[in-house]
Amino acid sequence: MSVISDLKRDAEKRGLITAPGFIDLHAHLREPGFEESETIATGARAALEGGFTTICAMPNTEPAIDSPGLVAELIARGSAARAARVLPIACITRGRKGLALADLVELASAGAVAFSDDGSPVADAQLFRNALEYARAAGRPILEHSQDLALSAGGVMHEGVVSARLGLAGMPAAAEESAIARDLALARLTGGRLHLSHVSTAGSVELVRRAKADGLAISAEVTPHHLALTDEWVSGSRAFAWEDDGPRAAPYDTATKVNPPLRTSADVRACWAGLMDGTIDAIATDHAPRYRCRLGDLGARRRRAHGRSRARARDRRAGERSRGHRPTCAMDAQRRVVAVAREEHATHRARAGRSRDDGRRRR
Numbered sequence: 117m118s119v120i121s122d123l124k125r126d127a128e129k130r131g132l133i134t135a136p137g138f139i140d141l142h143a144h145l146r147e148p149g150f151e152e153s154e155t156i157a158t159g160a161r162a163a164l165e166g167g168f169t170t171i172c173a174m175p176n177t178e179p180a181i182d183s184p185g186l187v188a189e190l191i192a193r194g195s196a197a198r199a200a201r202v203l204p205i206a207c208i209t210r211g212r213k214g215l216a217l218a219d220l221v222e223l224a225s226a227g228a229v230a231f232s233d234d235g236s237p238v239a240d241a242q243l244f245r246n247a248l249e250y251a252r253a254a255g256r257p258i259l260e261h262s263q264d265l266a267l268s269a270g271g272v273m274h275e276g277v278v279s280a281r282l283g284l285a286g287m288p289a290a291a292e293e294s295a296i297a298r299d300l301a302l303a304r305l306t307g308g309r310l311h312l313s314h315v316s317t318a319g320s321v322e323l324v325r326r327a328k329a330d331g332l333a334i335s336a337e338v339t340p341h342h343l344a345l346t347d348e349w350v351s352g353s354r355a356f357a358w359e360d361d362g363p364r365a366a367p368y369d370t371a372t373k374v375n376p377p378l379r380t381s382a383d384v385r386a387c388w389a390g391l392m393d394g395t396i397d398a399i400a401t402d403h404a405p406r407y408r409c410r411l412g413d414l415g416a417r418r419r420r421a422h423g424r425s426r427a428r429a430r431d432r433r434a435g436e437r438s439r440g441h442r443p444t445c446a447m448d449a450q451r452r453v454v455a456v457a458r459e460e461h462a463t464h465r466a467r468a469g470r471s472r473d474d475g476r477r478r479r
């Protein structure tokens with residue numbers, strides 16, 4: 117104990133802050149499927165560098181984490197990394213397709229700490245009702261990505277004066293708020309434990325505030341970027357939400373394109389107010405690294421090779437998964453392997469044919 121207080125005193129002397137290890141409720145590690153962006157090990161190490169001792173990994177990988185075997189593998193790889201503790205969040209629906217429920221009770225006993233189809237909402241209200249009921253039976257929360265897909269279809273930023281000025285299609289605040297209203301109604305109906313991911317509008321914060329006042333057992337998070345940036349960033353502003361003025365950059369920077377989109381300064385203020393009065397329970401990063409490879413920059417041959425190696429990696433994983441836990445998928449995986457082989461064979465034959473024709477023409 118005295119060692120800790122010594123360290124604390126030393127840190128304070130140097131102007132540092134000591135805090136318990138941070139917990140991130142919402143991180144996307146890209147393994148399996150997108151290891152070129154991040155692996156479980158690099159994600160866990162990066163988390164620790166930033167002071168996070170526990171991170172919850174979202175299941176939108178390829179394959180998606182929807183079987184007990186995949187949950188077990190994620191736990192094993194997380195602990196092998198010997199860095200931040202990695203807790204697996206499993207899918208709500210099989211393959212995150214929103215069509216059929218995953219085996220939530222089994223997933224929970226395999227070690228899933230929560231369920232989410234994050235990146236997509238569960239659009240079917242009946243399915244979401246069932247999910248809340250099963251999750252309640254499994255003693256785990258549902259982390260919902262609340263978005264009305266029809267209302268937000270085609271939108272690339274927040275719908276408002278800035279999107280109108282830029283001539284970009286917008287996603288209205290109502291697309292998030294109407295979805296949250298549905299989710300809250302179903303949480304009330306089922307008694308299931310609901311956590312709302314990346315809440316971003318003033319209306320959403322107010323809905324959560326009222327639901328909590330009604331005694332509903334829900335929680336909500338906001339991301340750092342929704343607390344710091346506004347939709348003006350899409351038009352080139354680089355002023356933080358609490359600054360009146362700041363430097364400017366070129367508009368239409370795709371790095372400002374996030375989902376939920378960056379909102380207005382009124383929304384940012386509401387998120388802060390929600391955080392301060394306990395309506396919002398946590399700041400979660402929504403850490404989601406992306407491989408910066410523009411396929412257009414590659415030559416046609418490398419582009420094909422890139423596609424093939426991705427397909428092979430996918431097939432290998434599908435094979436592994438089916439061998440371990442899903443006997444019915446084995447045929448599916450095999451079929452895909454055969455399809456890839458067939459495609460490669462056809463390309464090879466076409467290339468051989470072309471070089472034969474060239475030879476003839478030369479002769």
Ligand SMILES: [Zn+2]
Nearest residue numbers: 174234235402
């Ligand atoms: Zn996310």
